[in-house]
Amino acid sequence: MIEGGFIPDNILYLSYWYTSAELPIRLSFFWVAYQATSIVSAFLAFGILHMRGFNGLAGWRWLFALEGTLTGLIGIISWWYLPPSPTQTASKFRGKNGWFNEFEEKVMVNRVLRDDPSKGDMHNRQGLSLKAFWDCLCDYHMWPVYLIGLTWLIPAVPMNAYLTLVLRDAGYGTFTTNMLTIPAYVIFILNLLFWCFLSEKINERFLLCTISQFWVLPLLIALETLPTTRSPWTTWILSVLIYAMPYVHPLIVAITSRNAGTVRTRTVASALYNMMVQTSNIIGTNIYRTPDAPWYFTGNKVLIGIVCYNICLFVGAKIFYVKVNSKREKIWGGMSKEQKQTYLATTTDKGNKRLDFRFAH
Template identity: 35%
Template sequence: MADSQEVYTDPDRFPAPLEEEEAVVTIPVDWTEAEEKAAKRKLDFTIMPLMTLGFFCLQLFVDRGNISNSLTDNFLKDVGITQNQFNVGQQMLSLGIVLFEIPSNMILYRVGPGKWLTLQLFLFGTVATFQAFQHSYGAFIATRLLLGITESGFIPGGLWTLSTWYTRQETAKRVMFFYFGNQFGQASSKLLAYGILHMRGVGGKSGWFWLFVLMGAFTVLSGVILGLFLPDSFKSPTSTFLPKRRVFSERELHILRSRVLRDDPMKGKKKKHIGRPAFKRAFTNWRLWIHFFISFANNGPQRGFDTYSPTMVNSFGFPPLTSNALASVGFYLQIPVSFAFSYVSDHFNRRGETVMAGFTCHLLGYVFNRIFTEVNKRGVRYFGVVWTQCFGTFSHPLNIAWMSLACRDSEERALAMTMAIMGGNIAGIYGAQIFRSEDRPRYRRAFSVGIAVLSVGLLLAAVRYVDDRIRRRRAAKSVETSSTVSNEEKGAVTPPHQQNDDDGSRYGDRNEKSGLA
């Protein structure tokens, strides 16, 4: 039998602050709705473009975009490495991220997001630029590991930054917009590479040399932009490079800060560290581990597929550089598709359903590709690549939004976000070895492995969905029982339409119609 907290938990809403949190601050609403909308609009046009730009650079220029595009320009031959050695380098990238994820976020928590995220753009932009000068296996391994170290913590740091400026309900929408930077970066990297790789021979250099130099320099420039305009926090609402220039007026800051504290008072109590009880709550919450493994299952096959999608298209018979442009189509299509999924997830509170639907479509992509390996029509095989790209990424941020609803307080939620991101990055370690040289060019084994892994992830998502349905029914039944007892204490007669409704379905139906289910 579930305890009382379990029974009253509503899986469709963020939990209310704990009693000790509610006592932290009591803030009256002394502003108008128009003032709040104006302040929030200004916040959106300040924070969101900058955070999305950072994620755009991370995906487009640094993480996986450039390196996968370079493969069609003789990168492996020029550097002197094999495909399997290349996979080891990709593992080093993921390893660097995983090892330094938590230390990076500890630094961000102490110095503030404005300073740390700006510095990170400078650091991984610099390392990305110097990738252009590698000409050995050792140099390749070193630059990939350094890249993982310097970019570690950027994504959970961005998520944490959004959570400090927005209420819990608003954060879910902004997380999806934040991930649009990732998706747009994936798509744009291949299209830009098509043009830049034609510079092979300029200055006696390869095309991939100019790819790393130009895009690395753009990342450093983006660091300057964040340093000029990204406000640090409510207590220090100025940018790193312009400490005397305030982005928001005192009135706007009061409104923005007060509304966040009314939603979650714990955001007004900055701790030097998260206490041991919070770690215990998070790491003993089996639901969070389910979400961890959902990300783990989704991101592994997707990482390997994204890396080799341009070379797959090339193997269908398309010209090498044209393959980069063609490999961008699925990612561009992913943007409106993921927006539609996120809208349904957030507007109708269909968290589990959208994650399972996205997972199913991702799984179908691997089924298509495995079947199409036996087909010699390049248009059919190209369709499999486009489909997989279209549905391959966005289940991860949808899962993160769903995961946050399984948390019982703000500290547990912060740890859960780190768990989800680490699950995705750990997946990159095994995902880098799915597509191996002895399996190319059709990658029959790789697609079979992807089908198996994604099937497990879909099963886990289904388990969590059933769990949420059970919790919803128990919560409705508990509310009904509490209401009946209250009426009996007052000497009231239970209305006939509320009698013999033990399964709680009437309350479930009402919740679904109101958008809560």
């Protein structure tokens, strides 16, 4: 519960350091680190669980104690080590001269502000009023992103939650199961980096995100239609590939940040999108039910339906933002130079409501 604001705050924090084009790949490294810990944990868990009985403690207690202590220490170090902003790096923990000289700080700040001037509207210690918060909630231009966050990940959630259980049901032992999950993590990481890089390379986002759904669709159909007498290795391959579904989460997070248009909207929108994703995890973990075990045919049918819905949702979001941009471009292009200057000087429109703002899609 306390961890709830961790990801939204990190997104906002990184947005002060990187431009819109740089953010997706940086966010992908964030989730690569998360998956890398899963690989390491598979080995650590095997060793630590064998400490059962040491000092009279069960193996799972040692697992919680040692891994929890390591996580806590990293958190404490990060609290003192990470600077509030690019211009506030000097401290006794980071060196009295900081990480950058004055010229480098100006370059860093100016490049970020030129990419998105709205990042200079609020400082990183400024709170939101209730009215500003309500205005962010009512920004319907961000609603398609929230809808996507609610369902796009669901097709992979059951396998993410029950991968080890599925492999155990297929007849593999504990150690073998832990080792067999590693390829899933590796493919996941490779997919994550590749699609984030390709997205910025070809300047396409929502349509590229449909790759995640087209990836998992034939795999779910295979789980649904293959006979129950299939080889355990077939189950393993399908399970690993479903787990390794292209993780386009950094792309959608970056779209949320870019399309927000203001710092206050970016703050609230990142939190709302993350809430939708967490809700999707709750929904996803309840699709595979005990009466449906061990083949989960009913659950797989539900997942196939959600995949088809997600494809339509991604395409619909693309069309929505293209139409909004086209409408604004028509109005903006029909204005004279003087009218544009007057609009920019007198408008009360802010952020993504401005006629000169274009949504990423």
